[in-house]
Amino acid sequence: MSEHLSKQRQFTGWHMIAVMALFFGTIISVNAVMAWNASRSWSGLVVANSYVASQQFNGKVAETRAFEASGxxxxxxxxxxxxxxxxxxxxxxxxxxxxxxxxxxxxxxxxxxxxxxxxxxxxxxxxxxxxxxxxxxxxxxxxxxxxxxxxxxxxxxxxxxxxx
The missing domain is CATH 2.60.40.10 (Immunoglobulins)
Incomplete structure (x- = not known):
């Protein structure tokens, strides 16, 4: 009877291959989806200094709103x-x-x-x-x-x- 139980609960090399395939398959799938979304949504905007650009953002938004309000x-x-x-x-x-x-x-x-x-x-x-x-x-x-x-x-x- 103990021999029968041990055969049912064995972790074989095939199990390990399946676990590894599922693990890496999930990671590769998520990376592919993220890369596809990034390439479809990127505007091409590149700034020399992102910190300075972020500091100027609110001023540019206010200027844009003023231009829109001018008619x-x-x-x-x-x-x-x-x-x-x-x-x-x-x-x-x-x-x-x-x-x-x-x-x-x-x-x-x-x-x-x-x-x-x-x-x-x-x-x-x-x-x-x-x-x-x-x-x-x-x-x-x-x-x-x-x-x-x-x-x-x-x-x-x-x-x-x-x-x-």
Whole structure:
């Protein structure tokens, strides 16, 4: 009878293989899910000093809320060979905007970044006749009236290729 009980409760090498497979399988599965989520949700934002960026966060949020409350809005349109930015104040062209400065950046890389003064095309309309490479870009746009910054906006967009 004792021989029969000992056979039932033996821990064999197959049991050990199953335990190890379940253990490492769980760890690998969780890591794969976390890596997939991280790669799908990362914005590409990189800062030189995260501590300084965190200290400036509340000020940037307050500035953004003030810009939103001003009634000024901007709309960016990407065309092959040009980028158009239209600034409106409560739905009407913003005639008081003197100039718009744009910084075009790739979401991840820095070597293609460029800063451009957009050309005024009329009341509230500005054009950058810059030929951007096709693909994703982030435009940091600053609208200036006199010496004061009156609107700031960041827009992520896709620059079309020549044939599109």
């Amino acid at each position: 000024i809005t901007g709309r960016l349109t990407a065309e092959p060979g040009a980028v158009r930015y239209v600034v409106t104040l409560n739905g009407e062209p913003a005639k008081h905007i003197d100039r718009v400065v744009a910084t075009f950046k790739r979401p991840v890389e820095e070597h293609e970044d460029l800063r451009i003064d957009l050309d005024r095309q009329g009341a509230g309309a500005f054009l950058a006749a810059e030929k951007l490479k096709p693909g994703q870009w982030i435009a940091d746009l600053t609208a200036i009236s006199g010496d004061a910054v009156v609107h700031r906006q960041a827009v992520r967009f896709i620059a079309p290729g020549e044939g599109k």
